[in-house]
Amino acid sequence: MAQALFDSAAISYDQEFSHTFVGREQRKRVYDWLEKKKILASSPLSILELNCGTGMDAIYFTQKGHRVVATDISNAMLEQARIKANKNLLQVDFQVLDIKNLHQMEDRYDLIFSNFGGLNCIEPSDWKKLFSESQRLMQKNGKLIGVLMSKKCWIENLYFLFRADFSKIGRRNRNKECLVHVNGSLVPTWYYSPSEVAQMANPYFNVRWHKPIGIGIPPSYLSNRVEKNRILKSMAILLEKLLGSSSLFSNFADHYIICLEKK
Template sequence: MPTELIDQWKNVDQAFSKQSIHFDEDDFSNAILQEWRKRIYKHVDQFIKPNSKILELNAGTGIDAIRFAREGHSVHATDISGGMIKKLKDKISIHSLTNTISIQQISFENIDNVEGKFDYVFSNFGGLNCIDDLKKVTRHLPKLLNEGGFITWVIMPRVSPWEWTWAFKGKFKEAFRRFDRNGTSAHLEGETFTTYYYSSDQIKDCFDSQFQLLKTEGLGIFSPPPSAVNFAKRFRGISNFLNRIDRVASKMYPFNRWGDHVIVTLEFYSKNY
């Protein structure tokens, strides 16, 4: 593996391991994040079948894994961050979920080392934006998915109108950073790594003909994203108005491809099916 990729994953591990200490507190105190999780679960619930076996990528501290387990599913939770994995192990023990949630510390690029078949592959809140080529992940999925299995990924796209408003403050580089095909430096907990943004067409093109795109949905198209929660608190009227626009626009083309994040769901059928 090239040195730059080793450094990328090392820095990602260190950054999110540091963040794991206060991750849950930050998440549960952010009203926008909580609302987005509800929307993501509502989206997934349209496709997931009872008692599904889920492979979760970038599982973090297990917020989503625990929710799915409580809904009757089994989850194999993966993450590269040692700190996140430790938090997840502690929570599984506390909630007595050792029979329904298993754990593996692994990067996206190495999911070919995951054993078994799954009904669903789930990745939330832009974890996959840490990789420079989504095909490094998608190439392994046919051997991991059962026939008729689903994929739902929540990814940061290129078009984010909210970020364009930074241009009014003279922050042109930040406003249009998502269009840099070489990625953008992200700074988290004193660590630096590269974040890559993908258009909906790029995401779709990373899957071969065995995968059918079913639905895309935008999150934070015009409304404040979780990072702007203080704006939302200060200007509640404006934020509520923008949220109403988002709820209507999020499922309509082209807005369902825009936002701070997009929810993308595909279905898998092998060529021999």
């Protein structure tokens, strides 16, 4: 079911997210953290990417000289990713994989990476297996880095308040499945705070750090409005710079990046 939902979003995904103001700026923040924390600094890493979508990050990592196995549940997303890799004359190993089926994977990786909410498609009962299988697939000192949607995005709540859409205020923070619109379909989504992730990961991973992504840059459905307004756009970028380094704000941003290290 999840596959069909995302298949229908594949062709327009880059246009509606990756190449928008929000998509570009939030991804840039993710790369800034990978850089600042020297995650990609050591010589060629072996990277397993989960929910790679249209391959933006797989291509970035490959261009930096790392070996990438990039996976997604959606064949149509992978098709877009393959086209992109071919255009860039890059060799990336793209494979269909449901995050819930990590037991199907072999090999060992230095880094398991999941960007922009793939892990929010995983319900609470599936996390134990995700962590135990990720641990099995990792080299010593291996890291699992996820970028997840947070529970208390302040910009989203303010936006719903201004629209007087009161039923949606705090929708991410209800500790139950939330149905989110993706290209006309409703996708079951679960939101987790960094401390909830840390708790679930505890037997297998320690949290090393987490940081907000999108504390000034808004959620993607506001991209057009902000991009068209010079003042809003500058304010978004400024706020991101001012608040984006403090882990205190991770759970109040649109997303957060969290780094877990194998125990």
